[in-house]
Amino acid sequence: MMPLPRFLYKFTAWPLLERVTRDTQPFPISPRFLCCPFSFLLLLLIEFQFLSVRKRERGKMFIEKFQVESPNVKYTETEIQSVYNYETTELVHENRNGSYQWVVKPKSVQYEFKTDTRVPKLGVMLVGWGGNNGSTLTGGIIANREGISWATKDKVQQANYFGSLTQASAIRVGSYNGEEIYAPFKSLLPMVNPDEIVFGGWDISDMNLADAMARARVLDIDLQKQLRPYMESMVPLPGIYDPDFIAANQDSRANNVIKGTKKEQVQQVIKDIREFKEKTKVDRVVVLWTANTERYSNIVVGLNDTTENLLAAIDRNESEISPSTLYALACIMEEIPFINGSPQNTFVPGLIDLAIQRNSLIGGDDFKSGQTKMKSVLVDFLVGAGIKPTSIVSYNHLGNNDGMNLSAPQTFRSKEISKSNVVDDMVSSNAILYEPGEHPDHVVVIKYVPYVADSKRAMDEYTSEIFLGGTNTIVMHNTCEDSLLAAPIILDLVLLAELSTRIQLKAEGEGKFHSFHPVATILSYLTKAPLVSQKNKWIH
Secondary structure (H helix, E strand, O other), rough: OOOOOOOHHHHOHHHOOOOOOOOOOOOOOOHHHHHHHHHHHHHHHHHHHHHHHHHHHHHEOOOOOOOOOOOEEEEEEOOEEEEEEEEEEEEEEEEEOOOOEEEEEEEEEEEEEEOOOOOOOOEEEEEEEEEHHHHHHHHHHHHHHHEEEEOOOEEEEEEEEEEEEEEHHHEEEEEEEEEEEEEHHHHOOOOHHHHEEEEEEEEOOOOOHHHHHHHHHHOOHHHHHHHHHHHHHOEEEEEEOOOOOOOHHHHOOOOOEEOHHOOOOHHHHHHHHHHHHHHHOOOOOEEOOOOOOOOOOOOOOOOOOHHHHHHHHOOOOOOOOOOOHEEEEHHHHOOOOOOEOOOOOOHHHHHHHHHHHHOOEEEOOOEEOOOOHHHHHHHHHHOOOEEEEEEEEEEEEEOOHHHHHHHOOHHHHHHHHHHHHHHHHHHHOOOOOOOOOOOEEEEEEEEHHHOOOEEEEEEEEEEEEEEHHEEEEEEEEEEEEEHHHHHHHHHHHHHHHHHHEEEEEEOOOOOEEEOOOOEEEHHHHHOOOOOOOOOOOOOO
């Protein structure tokens, strides 16, 4: 048959067939049929049907779960086994033809991973359980578990996990019929369902969680009323209280404290963890500090610089060992993951050494929730765009108990260090903009204003040097609902910490599988002052 002229082609069923079969297997049809006017009508009907199918498929851009079929992935009854080639580069300084040159060479390292797919029943113990963060997180998980809805001035609100990386973010997994397909982050690997977490913890205040929730003034009244029956019976265990490490204004809350020497306090925390695990029948426990910010501990040779010195100092009841360090020590002794959500230097050198010796997971420091999250993104963008930030001034005022505690100079200093260090690695990455030792003027101010309660105001001014000595100024106002931002991050930290304990890996050349390094760098994304091992560097 003679080829069809191009001007007649568009009047036949050929173009329709091409669209219909673009994403399906081709099928044999006579060219005579395709040139028939009746075929045009027939395929027109097929086209309409096909378009409706494609439209429905476009609505399926989000899938709840998936399974990988690959020669590098294997599923067993209890594990997911995978092989991953990590592609990177390394630099060498070589003498070539009499002169040294920097040479970039590709590097590939093969890793084998295996993840235990048996998800445990998880218990979470919070230090500072009765605080704003602890009561908000506990109430939020109950609201999700029970499917609670409540009236606000705008609408009827349903419980959700917005703000959580693991529960409310999505990842691209591939394409289908030309459409990008996304899946929940939590579908990557088997994770604990947050609705099933069992909560416990300590607080220096004996207020039950329902009253603590009311004191915090974070959740809507209608929601509080519905949560009260679930939370009235939740009462924190006595906590470690040392007035030398937090503001004096916290003394009025301290009616629920562990007595005794520092060694006896550690032993009591260990006893509390064991009893909680036995009573609740949980398989795994994660402990997280969300209590008051402490002042920095002095690092002293002979006191806390080595594990031996730290343990001996506790035996001597030395005053410079902070409550957060005591909690962390108890967890390490029990091989319980411990996460520090405040900015103080809980992990003194001797404590880090002990965690490594016992292969017990530790992570921190200081939740990255509001103003600092914006700062790390914006400064990274400016420096990456070749713009030179020269002055960063951050002002905050808030009225919750965190703000009251930070009104003391010694505790504010811990927060100031944590907030200020967030831009250091970005500045050091660009020697075109910054001379050695040069950095932006960076000032952080925090004031206590009781009226605003948990609704923190953050105001930032970023001044940058641009082309030919010009300046650019960005001013930002950020209202940060402090605990509503922090609670989902706490959830992510405990879920990822638990997941990390079920993953083992080995690099090519290594004889057997091992866990991640005990200093859980993987958790650093969620913190202001990332705790990393000595061989790693902060990257915000």
